[in-house]
Amino acid sequence: MVVVFYVGRTFRSAGTGSKDPGYIVLATDAACNSDKSKMMAEPTKPIVEIQRIYKSYHRDSLVVPVLFDITFDIAAGEFLALMGPSGSGKTTLLNLIAGIDRADSGSIHVGGVDITTLTETELAAWRANSVGFIFQFYNLIPVLQAVENVELPLHLTALTKKQRREHAQMALSMVGLAHRMDHYPGEMSGGEQQRVAIARAIVTDPTILVADEPTGDLDRVSAEEILSMMERLNRDMGKTIIMVTHDPRAAARAQILRHLDKGYLNDAAGQNPL
Amino acid sequence: MLLAKILFRNAFHNKLRSSLTILGIAVAILAFGLLRTVISSFYAGVEASSASRLVTRNAISIIFALPISYAGKIQQVEGVKTVSWGNWFGGIYIDEKNFFPNFCIDPVTYFSLYPEFILDEKQKRDFLLDRKGAVAGRKLADKYKWKIGDTITLKGTIYPGNWDFVLRGIYRGRDKTVDETQFFFQWSYLNETVKKIAPVFADKAGFFMVGVNRPDIAADTAVRIDAAFKNSLAETLTETEKAFNLGFLAMAEAIITAIQMVSLIIILIIMAVVANTMAMTTRERMGDYSILKTLGFGAKEITLLIFGEALVLTMTGSFIGMLLTYPAAHIFAAELSTYFPIFLVSRTTLYLDSAAAVLMAFFASIIPARHAVRVRIADGLRRIG
Ligand SMILES: Nc1ncnc2c1ncn2[C@@H]1O[C@H](COP(=O)(O)OP(=O)(O)OP(=O)(O)O)[C@@H](O)[C@H]1O
Ligand SMILES: [Mg+2]
Numbered sequence: 086m087v088v089v090f091y092v093g094r095t096f097r098s099a100g101t102g103s104k105d106p107g108y109i110v111l112a113t114d115a116a117c118n119s120d121k122s123k124m125m126a127e128p129t130k131p132i133v134e135i136q137r138i139y140k141s142y143h144r145d146s147l148v149v150p151v152l153f154d155i156t157f158d159i160a161a162g163e164f165l166a167l168m169g170p171s172g173s174g175k176t177t178l179l180n181l182i183a184g185i186d187r188a189d190s191g192s193i194h195v196g197g198v199d200i201t202t203l204t205e206t207e208l209a210a211w212r213a214n215s216v217g218f219i220f221q222f223y224n225l226i227p228v229l230q231a232v233e234n235v236e237l238p239l240h241l242t243a244l245t246k247k248q249r250r251e252h253a254q255m256a257l258s259m260v261g262l263a264h265r266m267d268h269y270p271g272e273m274s275g276g277e278q279q280r281v282a283i284a285r286a287i288v289t290d291p292t293i294l295v296a297d298e299p300t301g302d303l304d305r306v307s308a309e310e311i312l313s314m315m316e317r318l319n320r321d322m323g324k325t326i327i328m329v330t331h332d333p334r335a336a337a338r339a340q341i342l343r344h345l346d347k348g349y350l351n352d353a354a355g356q357n358p359l
Numbered sequence: 360m361l362l363a364k365i366l367f368r369n370a371f372h373n374k375l376r377s378s379l380t381i382l383g384i385a386v387a388i389l390a391f392g393l394l395r396t397v398i399s400s401f402y403a404g405v406e407a408s409s410a411s412r413l414v415t416r417n418a419i420s421i422i423f424a425l426p427i428s429y430a431g432k433i434q435q436v437e438g439v440k441t442v443s444w445g446n447w448f449g450g451i452y453i454d455e456k457n458f459f460p461n462f463c464i465d466p467v468t469y470f471s472l473y474p475e476f477i478l479d480e481k482q483k484r485d486f487l488l489d490r491k492g493a494v495a496g497r498k499l500a501d502k503y504k505w506k507i508g509d510t511i512t513l514k515g516t517i518y519p520g521n522w523d524f525v526l527r528g529i530y531r532g533r534d535k536t537v538d539e540t541q542f543f544f545q546w547s548y549l550n551e552t553v554k555k556i557a558p559v560f561a562d563k564a565g566f567f568m569v570g571v572n573r574p575d576i577a578a579d580t581a582v583r584i585d586a587a588f589k590n591s592l593a594e595t596l597t598e599t600e601k602a603f604n605l606g607f608l609a610m611a612e613a614i615i616t617a618i619q620m621v622s623l624i625i626i627l628i629i630m631a632v633v634a635n636t637m638a639m640t641t642r643e644r645m646g647d648y649s650i651l652k653t654l655g656f657g658a659k660e661i662t663l664l665i666f667g668e669a670l671v672l673t674m675t676g677s678f679i680g681m682l683l684t685y686p687a688a689h690i691f692a693a694e695l696s697t698y699f700p701i702f703l704v705s706r707t708t709l710y711l712d713s714a715a716a717v718l719m720a721f722f723a724s725i726i727p728a729r730h731a732v733r734v735r736i737a738d739g740l741r742r743i744g
Binding site: 177183210213218220224226228230231233236237241 | 362737
């Protein structure tokens with residue numbers, strides 16, 4: 086079976102009628118690894134610019150410093166893996182980039198917007214538009230069917246009910262779950278739930294995808310499946326992905342590796358040696 | 360909308376907890392509804408009073424009567440249309456516990472003043488023509504299985520002796536709010552007897568019922584009636600029928616207040632129960648709310664989800680409670696007709712039930728909603744792991 090999927094901005098423009106007819110083959114049962122090189126995005130201009138970020142938590146009167154002077158860029162179309170020991174601040178950094186937490190100082194530009202200057206409401210709207218989230222524990226809404234979960238972020242767009250459903254179905258087809266549309270999360274395996282979460286993350290066609298240990302709760306086979314899917318999203322659709330992981334096997338899929346250690350960025354930007 | 364779907368499914372997600380909460384709300388609403396109905400049955404007489412009827416009585420106290428000759432004078436007062444009169448008889452039927460109101464009245468004028476008592480023309484004529492005739496309400500006749508022509512004996516408490524009456528008519532109410540448990544007989548029958556045994560008490564009326572031409576002149580007419588008897592041997596006090604009936608309620612005021620308090624306390628208790636349920640469910644769903652916030656949903660949507668879920672629970676419980684109130688009130692009415700001749704679940708009670716449901720949902724969701732909105736997304740998400 087071959088599933089087709091609209092590329093890039095087409096998702097958003099579909100609502101206004103100016104359809105880009107171009108679509109690509111993304112997910113197949115027997116993975117379409119043949120002519121990938123043609124579609125590969127060129128990771129060049131930075132889409133995320135992180136400058137001199139400091140972050141600490143306050144526990145009662147105690148100040149717990151977590152991130153120190155973090156500065157680096159992420160190029161458009163890059164697949165970055167963020168590694169480091171437990172407690173080193175990976176999740177914290179990812180949350181800052183994704184706009185669900187605030188830094189003490191420094192700036193973060195994503196797609197040209199300095200998100201550290203946005204109000205809470207602006208930030209919420211920005212997240213809805215610009216970020217796709219994938220979590221370790223999938224975090225689907227248990228009382229909603231797969232297709233409804235994927236539709237959820239589209240409720241904040243101007244799409245009609247019919248368009249929302251179509252887009253959600255497309256995104257689910259893309260992760261190979263066309264036949265599980267009306268299943269509830271509780272009726273699916275971890276791997277399947279994570280695929281639904283991926284569909285939910287990409288359905289709005291966000292600028293960046295963030296993933297916090299997306300394979301942390303999965304067995305090896307499911308983990309491989311999820312990673313392949315993310316790889317294809319990056320390679321074939323040019324998605325910028327920032328992934329936090331402990332797992333070297335997961336990190337091996339990324340183009341760029343960065344290490345955090347006790348809140349410090351530990352290395353220069355480097356091509357993935359793995 | 361998807362949010363509505365989420366909140367409905369959330370409300371019934373934990374079936375045992377939802378069922379128990381709903382059951383609690385239903386029972387509380389049932390109790391609340393019955394107590395409200397008890398209160399409104401106290402006021403049934405007041406509610407049923409007509410705005411164009413006045414009651415004239417002795418200014419000193421209702422227990423002192425007025426000379427029957429006042430009827431003619433009252434009739435002369437400007438604005439008065441009809442004058443009727445009667446005495447409280449206070450007779451006992453077989454046993455004291457068989458209480459029902461019984462009066463002697465002037466049969467010609469009384470029924471024209473009370474069009475809400477509907478009496479067949481033939482029965483009315485039979486009643487007029489029989490000095491010992493009596494008319495009973497339908498509920499009363501049903502209760503003691505009286506039929507037209509039956510002889511009914513009341514034992515006098517104010518007027519000693521056994522008094523025999525022949526049932527000549529059974530009236531029914533024009534609508535459900537009319538008391539169908541009263542018993543009337545002819546004033547002249549009582550008066551003739553009193554004349555023989557205690558002439559000083561003869562030719563007296565306990566009260567005059569006065570029909571006025573229009574409701575808007577009732578107050579002025581009352582003043583004019585009392586003015587007509589100023590400085591006479593027996594001065595009068597005239598008030599609207601409503602005020603007169605309210606005067607009787609003053610005695611029950613403490614009980615009514617107590618019942619009102621209890622009905623409020625019941626709502627407060629169940630409010631705490633619903634608040635507890637909501638606190639538990641929102642705590643469990645903190646991760647869901649954090650995800651929604653992550654996806655870009657705001658305080659409005661989160662609050663709506665929590666309040667909506669609470670409202671689904673309280674409305675469902677309240678609706679079941681309202682449905683149960685009807686059969687329960689029916690049983691109550693049958694058992695307690697002696698004390699509460701009118702025991703009807705009023706529309707106001709249903710409105711209060713619904714208002715209580717909304718209030719419960721509101722107060723039960725304030726704190727959880729505030730908390731869910733305020734929790735930082737990053738903290739809310741960490742709780743999932
Ligand atoms: N809300 C908070 N309040 C106080 N301290 C916090 C809070 N959240 C995180 N921390 C602390 O900040 C540090 C970094 O946490 P973070 O979750 O970013 O680490 P991590 O690298 O993602 O770890 P892991 O690999 O275990 O997920 C830890 O020491 C943690 O205890
Ligand atoms: Mg982490």
